[in-house]
Amino acid sequence: MRTYNWAILGLGNIAHKFAESLALVPQARLHAVASRSLSKAQGFAGRHGAAHAVGSYEELLKVPGIDVVYIATPHSEHHAHSLLCLRAGLPVLCEKAFAVNAQQAAEMITVAQEQQVFLMEAFWTRFFPAVTKAVELVQAGVIGEVKHLVADFGFAAPYEPQGRLFNPTLAGGSLLDIGVYPLFISKLFLGEPQTVRAVATLAPTGVDVNCALVLAYASGATASLFSTLAAPTDNQCILYGTKGQLQLLGRFHAPDGVRLQLTGQPQAQEIPCEKQGLGYHYEAAHVQQCLAQGLLESPLLPLSFSLELMQLLDTVRAQIGLRYPGEG
Template sequence: MQPITDRPIRWGILATGGIAAAFTEDLAAVEGAVVHAVASRTEAAAREFAGRYGIPRAYGSWGELAADPEVDVVYVATPHSAHHEAAALLLEAGKAVLCEKPFTLNSGQGAELIATARKRELFLMEAMWTYLNPTVRRLTELVADGAIGEVRSVQAEFAFAGPTEPEHRLWDPALGGGALLDLGVYPVSFAQLLLGEPESVQAWASLTDRGVDANTAVLLGHAGGATALLHCSLVAQSGQRAAVHGTEGWIELERDFFHPTGFTLHREGRDPEPYRSAPPTGQGHGQGHGYGPEAAEVVRCLRAGLTESPYVPLDSTLAVMRTLDAVRERIGVRYPGE
């Protein structure tokens, strides 16, 4: 990709749901970014969204957005099951892509997208906002510097009592429903950020009568003996916390570990050391929803002519997808068409 240095980065938004709206609102605060177009499966939905946010162009098909020569990068916010189709269309049209998590339904689809992006030398990134969160970035720096010694265990949980209506997307296998892909991707991604890809994957889940997971536990085994104990659920409430345990101390992340504003470092013989960061642009307290850092990283990469972010590398994204595949194999979840 040629660096874009002489003008704002022009964004397209693909889909018009709640996450697309939140991202668009946060994008307004990102320097060097403008929203140029939005697309939906219906022109009416695209026009309503465009009117709400003052977006110049509204398209009633994904193909029209992909063909717009003035769009540099597209944010894909469709249901999980459409990520591969949408991103593949955009990459074939020569667009840079930021694709919501989970990257795809499975690692095979993910590998196809990555191969296309690399062949065409196009930017591609999963929208894993956790990896760009300033607090998480600081945590990984401390761990890399040996603040808690060698990491031996990671624990993370993401659970809430989900919607009760059976037709909701979270319960629909055709839309990639279930706790694992919607919520479990965060604990898995967090664990692999610190420990890398596991050597062993064990899992158990309770499944709905439609065949998606409602309550899932995962145990990962890593080289050298480190472990990760992870949980995701659509039928239980949790503190959504995480902890990293090392040979010389541990770090506890407060609620919402996947986009935190603080943690506490514990080391033997010292008082607890709290770390708090100001909410980044696009994260709570009047500063948006939390998508600002990932959007800013895309802008930075396109300015530099990079085809992937060093903070959300494609190989790491694919490694997470392989782990999710292994978990689904263990618990017996398979989506239509696989």
């Protein structure tokens, strides 16, 4: 089996986590890293064993032997950096949120299809064994028809107006940073909602600190979703069905098992699932499987899913009055 040479574009905190996780992927090698600072790139490369370090994103395109690029820059840059790599013929795994808005996401998808190059959103949650197990159980009807889903994600972040989380220029706010997780999990289990209602509390910079959503579906199901940068929350996801309930164990975006409480059964059943390391290696291994098969998108996380998710984010932002610079 061949070895896949990975490159990382953008070297913030999540890039370090991804680089550590690559060590758990068979036939994966961190080959090149790119930052706007050469010294930062060289330090990162030394720490994680990358053969090449460059001090601009454009220089990355000149590094020979790259098989796939992981894009880990702020949300505001995902569109430009994905297009940079895709137009150079390099497969892309792009961090979520996929882009700032659906228009950008659609262009990324169009260019990938025109260039015949692989593109996938780096929604690592989709590839955890516990999520795979939960999807199997729900699709098999183990908890009956799902009638309601609740999911939350929150932590307390210091208010730094120029920081990534609160700066509108960097597409900050709880929704695109962590609210996308509850929205993702609701879409994974319940599909496209018919009705979306959103309210939010905005920071002085204009981005959302709290964002609460209620969704309704053609199936008759509903969902309650919440994200916040102002307080730690349980980070839980529970599905309520006609025959019982299912909970993703641990923090739901990186779960390590499934808990089933079926109606009429006195005790809940806990199903532990593998969770190695931080868990980013699951999505990386999936990308390599797709590339080995010559696929241009993931069958588990197709580009249509990511585009629809961005459209939902646009809908929510329109309701809470959050526009980013340059959106008009």
